[in-house]
Amino acid sequence: MSISSFTFVSPSLYSELSSICLALQLIYPPRRFVHSVGFNCPEFSADPRKFGGQARSMAAVVGEKKNKKVDVFNTEEDLAVSLARYTADLSDKFTKERGSFTVVLSGGSLIQSLRKLVEPPYIDSIEWSKWHVFWVDERVVPKDHADSNYKLAFDGFLRQVPILPGNVYAINDALSAEDAAEDYETCLKHLVHCKVLDAAGNGFPKFDLMLLGMGPDGHVASLFPGHPLVKENEKWVTFIKDSPKPPPERITFTFPVINSSAYIALVVCGADTAEPVHKALRGSDDFDKLPVEMVSPEVELTWFLDKAAATKL
Ligand SMILES: O=C1O[C@H](COP(=O)(O)O)[C@@H](O)[C@H](O)[C@H]1O
Secondary structure, eight states: OOGGGGOOBOHHHHHHHHHHHHHHHHHSOOSEEEEEOOOOOHHHHHOGGGGTTOOBOOEEEEETTEEEEEEEESSHHHHHHHHHHHHHHHHHHHHHHHSOEEEEEOOTTHHHHTGGGGSTTHHHHSOGGGEEEEESEEESSOTTSTTOHHHHHHHHTGGGSOOOGGGBOOOOTTSOHHHHHHHHHHHHHHHHHTTSSEEOTTSSEEOSEEEEOOOTTSOBTTBOTTOGGGGOOSOSEEEESOOSSSSSOEEEEOHHHHTTOSEEEEEEOSGGGHHHHHHHHHOOOOSSOOGGGGOOOSSEEEEEEETTTTTTO
8 A cells, every 4th residue: 555545634634534434444344454544635735834744644453453543744753743742641641540650661763752752841741750661671781881771761861851760660780681581570560569550451560651663673672573582471571682683682571561551652763664564554464473563552552653664555
């Protein structure tokens, strides 16, 4: 499906179309289909700036009773603006409902896409003291090492916001990969016991929001294509010592934990990710699914794509 079939709709038309689309799905229940509800919006294509410069489109992928939304943005800047609003809205939702917000960060390019959160209005409107921050994966290196996801998040985001230090759960970087994974899992189990973290019905922790990136090979967290860890279904946190992407030693959440999240944002930019994005959203007959195809949260998965990542849709 060409990008034009994920053409851009104005935000107001977007919401009307999504209800039409969902109504249609009630009449014609899909097994699994990608349903583009984008229509050419002449005024938009003439002058996208009229719609705040944000280009959005929506394809509701409904399959296995999980709602997935796909937003494609003209630029990474537009994506960052939308991701900040999405995150701030969920922060408001959960801090109002429960008095806290549990959010899981990835490393890599995701942190850069969170930059709008540390600007007005969000820097002042978000109740940062209610945030609890975790990592979906971490490299087994010192926290001040250039490869550390903690360092990346601290330098690029955390040091600019007043999150309580005790609410930032970094791994113990003095431990081996095995011990760091066990230590992090023990920490999560303690937080579920103390009700800082919700528990899903399946017994796994239920984070409010998981912010995932995806590599060009379709890996998410430190779960890589064809690696046995993608099948781990008992541990909450496991470890890898032969990561195909350096550094070799990492710890990572497993898919039962990732998929027990209430909300997942999959933030994917760049032309080198277009193939796995196509595979994940258009489906494939390949027996071996990519890790990104295994992401299926309890409530809602939203893809945040820039145009380059969406070129093969
Ligand atoms: O190594 C990692 O890679 C993935 C993807 O990173 P990206 O820069 O390609 O978006 C990242 O999500 C993960 O946290 C990190 O450890």
